[in-house]
Amino acid sequence: MNEPYGYRRRELVEPDWTRFPGWRDVTGADWASAQWQRAHCVKNIEQLKGVLGDLVSEVFYADLAADQQRFATMSMLVPPQMINTMVPAGAADWTAAFYADPVRRYMIPVASDRRADWPSHPNASRDSLHEHDMWVAEGLTHRYPTKVLAELLSTCPQYCGHCTRMDLVGNSTPSVDKLKLSLKPTDRYAAMLAYLAAHPEVRDVVVSGGDVANVPWRNLEAFLNRLLDLDSVRDIRLATKALAALPQHWLAPDVVEGLGRVAARARSQGVNLAIHTHVNHAQSVTPLVARAARVALDAGVRDVRNQGVLMRGVNDSAEALLDLCFALHGEAGVLPYYFYMCDMIPNAEHWRVALWQAQQLQHDIMGYLPGYATPRIVCDVPFVGKRWVHMAAEYDRELGISWWNKGYRTQLEVAEGITEGRQYAYYDPIDTLPEVGRKFWSRDAPSRVA
Numbered sequence: 466m467n468e469p470y471g472y473r474r475r476e477l478v479e480p481d482w483t484r485f486p487g488w489r490d491v492t493g494a495d496w497a498s499a500q501w502q503r504a505h506c507v508k509n510i511e512q513l514k515g516v517l518g519d520l521v522s523e524v525f526y527a528d529l530a531a532d533q534q535r536f537a538t539m540s541m542l543v544p545p546q547m548i549n550t551m552v553p554a555g556a557a558d559w560t561a562a563f564y565a566d567p568v569r570r571y572m573i574p575v576a577s578d579r580r581a582d583w584p585s586h587p588n589a590s591r592d593s594l595h596e597h598d599m600w601v602a603e604g605l606t607h608r609y610p611t612k613v614l615a616e617l618l619s620t621c622p623q624y625c626g627h628c629t630r631m632d633l634v635g636n637s638t639p640s641v642d643k644l645k646l647s648l649k650p651t652d653r654y655a656a657m658l659a660y661l662a663a664h665p666e667v668r669d670v671v672v673s674g675g676d677v678a679n680v681p682w683r684n685l686e687a688f689l690n691r692l693l694d695l696d697s698v699r700d701i702r703l704a705t706k707a708l709a710a711l712p713q714h715w716l717a718p719d720v721v722e723g724l725g726r727v728a729a730r731a732r733s734q735g736v737n738l739a740i741h742t743h744v745n746h747a748q749s750v751t752p753l754v755a756r757a758a759r760v761a762l763d764a765g766v767r768d769v770r771n772q773g774v775l776m777r778g779v780n781d782s783a784e785a786l787l788d789l790c791f792a793l794h795g796e797a798g799v800l801p802y803y804f805y806m807c808d809m810i811p812n813a814e815h816w817r818v819a820l821w822q823a824q825q826l827q828h829d830i831m832g833y834l835p836g837y838a839t840p841r842i843v844c845d846v847p848f849v850g851k852r853w854v855h856m857a858a859e860y861d862r863e864l865g866i867s868w869w870n871k872g873y874r875t876q877l878e879v880a881e882g883i884t885e886g887r888q889y890a891y892y893d894p895i896d897t898l899p900e901v902g903r904k905f906w907s908r909d910a911p912s913r914v915a
């Protein structure tokens with residue numbers, strides 16, 4: 466950081482949605498309704514035009530169409546709440562402001578955002594974390610000794626352009642034919658619960674998807690109660706970007722009441738029930754989002770934590786990260802927890818930052834927030850898991866290859882006879898490398914070091 470960060474308290478603001486031609490007549494009651502929000506999500510270019518009218522030029526829409534045809538790994542789905550956090554104060558030149566907007570840059574990517582030289586890293590892959598390879602039941606990934614990820618469904622109320630689960634989540638796009646869950650939800654949940662019952666060493670369950678906001682509440686509550694029947698489960702984390710993207714869902718009376726019932730039971734059993742959300746920019750933290758977080762805490766959830774994604778052009782400065790953290794922690798009661806480096810999925814190079822940049826950002830954000838609210842920037846290393854960015858065992862900055870290890874083996878590694886001590890690679894974006902590294906990848910990519 467060149468200049469020290471200058472903290473000042475900023476009041477949260479709900480941007481005025483009537484600045485959009487398509488929402489000029491939308492009432493406060495409509496806006497507060499989860500049903501209205503879901504029914505008015507923007508799913509295609511025509512609908513986006515219907516909202517923005519002629520604020521944004523045809524050049525932008527053509528750029529968006531080109532992206533959807535050639536690059537997009539996620540289909541379009543953006544709730545009004547999220548669109549309303551883009552260009553929050555309006556602009557004289559809307560097209561330029563919309564292009565530059567950090568929330569737009571990851572929710573509505575356009576072709577000109579992507580890198581022309583290296584849109585994908587040669588070692589990028591659809592399921593870059595190999596979660597599917599580690600399924601022990603459909604949707605249940607067991608890659609840490611004591612923790613599992615339960616993907617209850619493959620949909621969300623919003624689709625993020627950089628989604629790490631682009632292999633499974635959302636609708637197929639011209640460039641990605643999505644994997645489909647094959648079991649009926651009840652059978653999938655039963656298989657997951659049977660695995661957990663048979664594996665008491667698993668104490669921590671991330672209940673995710675997709676986004677749990679798309680599981681009908683009754684079904685989610687039933688699943689959570691079955692988890693709470695298991696003495697071995699001591700931590701339950703509900704993964705939902707909707708807390709910020711569709712806070713109206715988490716403010717709906719049936720959801721609040723249901724969450725209160727589950728939280729009371731968890732608390733009585735000494736189980737840590739938390740909500741993990743996903744906010745990447747301070748613009749997204751509005752009074753409604755703060756209210757949804759506070760209501761969840763009042764309902765008895767132990768913590769609401771944020772797991773953002775560190776992305777170029779979105780939040781890759783100490784100022785952007787700290788603005789977000791102070792909005793979350795100081796104004797909304799949400800604990801800044803992690804920033805993940807953007808994963809190595811196809812067509813994501815324009816979002817990814819190099820490891821050294823992430824290390825520098827971690828350094829630069831230290832010292833401003835209370836220690837318990839200072840987020841860790843982490844690299845989710847394929848086959849290793851989340852590691853703090855300073856934990857790389859070796860790092861070749863010229864070639865952009867970092868090497869990582871861990872102190873345990875997954876079941877997959879045991880099955881394959883892989884011994885402890887193996888190192889796994891992670892790769893910097895090629896455009897961030899010095900010339901020698903760029904030449905190396907142009908000449909020798911991709912398989913030499915995979």
Ligand code: SF4
Nearest residue numbers: 621624625628675706
């Ligand atoms: S909310 Fe999460 S799972 Fe859903 S599209 Fe965004 S990143 Fe992917």
